[in-house]
Amino acid sequence: MAMKRRILLQTASALALPGMTTINVWAQDKYPSKAIAFICPYSAGGGSDQRSRQFGRFLSTALGQPVIVDNKPGAGGNIGTDMIAKAKPDGYVIGMGNFAPLSVNPTMFKKMSYDPAKDLTPIALIEKGPLILMVPPNSPYKSVKDIIAAAKAKPGTLSFASGGLGGSHHLSAEMFKSLAGLNMTHIPYKGGAPATTDLMGGQVDMMFEQLYAASPSIKAGKLRALAITSKTRSPLFPDLPTMTEAGVPGFEVQNWQGLVGPAGMPPAIVKQLNEIVNKAFADPAIKEQMLGQGNELGGGTPEQFAAFIKVEADRWGKLVKAADIKPE
Numbered sequence: 001m002a003m004k005r006r007i008l009l010q011t012a013s014a015l016a017l018p019g020m021t022t023i024n025v026w027a028q029d030k031y032p033s034k035a036i037a038f039i040c041p042y043s044a045g046g047g048s049d050q051r052s053r054q055f056g057r058f059l060s061t062a063l064g065q066p067v068i069v070d071n072k073p074g075a076g077g078n079i080g081t082d083m084i085a086k087a088k089p090d091g092y093v094i095g096m097g098n099f100a101p102l103s104v105n106p107t108m109f110k111k112m113s114y115d116p117a118k119d120l121t122p123i124a125l126i127e128k129g130p131l132i133l134m135v136p137p138n139s140p141y142k143s144v145k146d147i148i149a150a151a152k153a154k155p156g157t158l159s160f161a162s163g164g165l166g167g168s169h170h171l172s173a174e175m176f177k178s179l180a181g182l183n184m185t186h187i188p189y190k191g192g193a194p195a196t197t198d199l200m201g202g203q204v205d206m207m208f209e210q211l212y213a214a215s216p217s218i219k220a221g222k223l224r225a226l227a228i229t230s231k232t233r234s235p236l237f238p239d240l241p242t243m244t245e246a247g248v249p250g251f252e253v254q255n256w257q258g259l260v261g262p263a264g265m266p267p268a269i270v271k272q273l274n275e276i277v278n279k280a281f282a283d284p285a286i287k288e289q290m291l292g293q294g295n296e297l298g299g300g301t302p303e304q305f306a307a308f309i310k311v312e313a314d315r316w317g318k319l320v321k322a323a324d325i326k327p328e
Contacts, residue, residue, distance in 0.1 A: 039095030041080025077101035089264035097260035124277035125298035130230035144246035163192035172208035212293035
């Protein structure tokens with residue numbers, strides 16, 4: 001045993017650079033050995049920011065190092081996502097990869113400073129979240145079929161709000177238009193909150209909003225829900241039909257986000273981070289909050305997340321081209 005130990009130490013010493021101790025040889029392989037930057041490509045206070053901070057705390061506890069969330073909003077999520085893509089692929093810069101910058105913007109924007117398929121490493125899907133089609137409480141439209149009938153009777157007169165071009169609010173309505181063969185007018189706002197305010201006031205006819213954000217207004221009677229965009233009904237609103245059940249076959253939209261890093265990350269670090277994210281879904285506080293917001297827990301392998309992103313990019317890319325959606 002003593003001989004084996006002596007041989008191991010001699011081998012380690014032979015591998016070490018001049019002036020480096022054998023302890024340093026082994027320590028340099030440990031990840032992480034310093035703080036990790038977690039880039040959120042959206043503003044503080046929103047859903048992506050909240051989830052970034054929640055998972056940042058869980059990662060910090062699991063890794064034993066600070067995980068610092070840094071909000072870098074702008075250009076529909078492109079600015080922050082580009083910063084992740086351009087970072088050194090050593091695991092010390094990671095971030096939230098979202099629906100729009102990974103699956104919509106590459107087609108919507110003529111020029112992109114990053115390619116999601118080539119410049120990012122998918123690590124783990126975190127969540128999917130449905131949206132709800134809402135109208136003002138005094139709206140004459142009591143169902144999705146009412147909207148379809150009215151839109152076809154007077155093409156272009158009905159309006160729908162969104163939190164901005166290319167987001168899940170907007171793309172949900174574009175899919176509705178495409179599948180139902182409708183002509184409606186898009187009214188984009190700078191965020192979901194002002195769009196919802198005008199919807200309540202009757203300035204616009206309808207809006208698709210994420211379930212967690214729409215729920216309080218619906219429960220308070222300030223807005224009326226007509227349908228949900230997921231494939232199945234939500235436990236939070238069991239009486240609310242899906243868009244397919246409401247008369248639009250094949251309709252499904254989920255806003256989603258997951259952990260990503262720059263391309264070229266060491267497989268061992270990707271595996272380590274992926275395992276931690278998957279363990280997070282068993283944490284009672286995280287699980288309760290995510291399910292309580294009506295979201296579907298993510299998880300799975302990096303390869304499964306990469307395949308999911310590709311399917312979403314192909315799907316939304318076709319719709320963006322067909323609808324000729326361009327940034328302002």
